Amino acid sequence: MLRRFIRTMSESKVKEFTLKTPKGTKDWADKDMVIREGIFSYLSTLFKKHGGVTIDTPVFELREILSGKYGEDSKLIYNLEDQGGELTSLRYDLTVPFARFVAMNGISSIKRYHIAKVYRRDQPAMTKGRMREFYQCDFDVAGAYDTMVPDSEMLEILCSGLQGLGITDFKVKLNHRKILDGIFEVCGVKEEDVRKVSSAVDKLDKSPWEAVRKEMVEEKNQQEEVADRIGEYVKLSGSINEVLETLQKDEVLLANESASQGIKDMAILSDYVEAFGISKYLSFDLSLARGLDYYTGLIYEAVTAQSAPPTAIDSKKKKSLKEDDDASDYVGVGSIAAGGRYDNLVGMFSTSKKSIPCVGVSFGVERIFSIVRQRLVQDQQVRAAHTNVFIMAFGNGFLVERMAIAKRLWDAGIETEYLYKNKSNPRRQFEAAEKLGCSIAVILGKDEVAQGKVRVKTLNTGANDDGELIELDNVAPYVKEKLEGIVRVSDISRLIGNLTN
Secondary structure (H helix, E strand, O other): OEEEEEEOOOOOOEEEEEEOOOOOOOOOOHHHHHHHHHHHHHHHHHHHHOOOEEOOOOOEEEHHHHOOOOHHHHHHOOEOOOEOOEOEEEOOOOHHHHHHHHHHOOOOOEEEEEEEEEEOOOOOEHHHOEOOEEEEEEEEEEOOOOOOHHHHHHHHHHHHHHHHOOOOOOEEEEEEHHHHHHHHHHHOOOHHHHHHHHHHHHHHHOOOHHHHHHHHHHOOOOOHHHHHHHHHHHOOEEOHHHHHHHHOOOHHHHOOHHHHHHHHHHHHHHHHHHHHOOHHHEEEEOOOOOOOOOOOOEEEEEEOHHHOOOOOOOHHHHHOOOOOOOOOOOOOOOOOEEEEEOOOHHHHHOOOOOOOOEEEEEEEHHHHHHHHHHHOOOHHHOOOOOOOEEEEEOOOOOHHHHHHHHHHHHHOOOOEEEOOOOOOOHHHHHHHHHHHOOOEEEEEOHHHHHHOEEEEEEOOOOOOOOOEEEEHHHHHHHHHHHHHHOOOOOHHHHHHHHHHO
């Protein structure tokens, strides 16, 4: 860590401070940004294919907008100091602001996508993509439609999105809040305890059943027989049809109105995901709870092998961690995308209490990025710059001429650079072009300038030639045509190729 000294304007003495980013945040360097921008670009294109329009909302909301929406995770919200009589908080996700936006603008139907930062005062695990400031890429559909039609499309977007980013070893866990609520009811959980018990069940992906059962009994005040009955249900998982077959034989559960409706929904969903060809990625898992309070129907999350915590963990060291300590050695990546149906959230913000059904999916960019980074074998394959052409001069520096040619190429939409020196030896110029990964060099020499011409040379071919002599007026169209003939794999495509090999 770097230590710096600073003298403030109001104080004469020098203060020492540590030059670093706040815990749970980080700077992103050039090559990382190429990967991240590639992820954003791919997902934006995917969302547009499904009819999405984009919006933006403030990074902070009135505190009452966010309160009571996130269950036990509400403690992770960043509250801001009172500014001008308004209590505000940094947004925890993009879903609640979207619901507020829909209600405030009287929208009855919309397909929207939103890519933006959110903030959570969670324990950071930086190398696993668990951060306090991070991007979410959300796609949501608001409006009244036939049962499970938009829900199934959310699952298709989730699967296509991960496949398109080169992540193919994933599994999407599904459940239905109505089934889960029905299970709790038939097992003897009181209505006021449902969300508390649900938050305990939600930890089954990180903790064994014995630990979750103990929490239910000792912390959530449930009777042991209630916890044991719940345990019989939440251990069920398999394909949608496999789990449905078991649930449809359970007369006690079918007699529960909530569970019965959820089971019917899942039977409909089974046909739709078959139509989309994504059934092989899905697992109907009754342990999935999704701790957020606003979910009302289908819920889902995508996991990979990296999602689970390490098998060998020093429990004493883990317990000794402070709230702000990095927990990368003790946790997994977690879910890399998730979502669900939330039919009542918009109504909470509407003066008429009119409910607009909604369903959505959210991609966790930092967690996806962490997987991509771990799997990327040859980091040097990612080009930080997009420059395709480098302008060189031999002999006389010809700086003004290089500038004029650069302007021609820029105006033609060609990514171009030249060395910011009046004169430079050829070796340094070729090294600069190689470092940028340029495909073409435009070369000026004394004879070429006198003739009103330049030489255009293709780089990285191994050929020992001087390039083609081209009229100055034709340099932009010639270079453009030359670039079109060069097969260049985009950085994100190369990255995906590495991941899927």
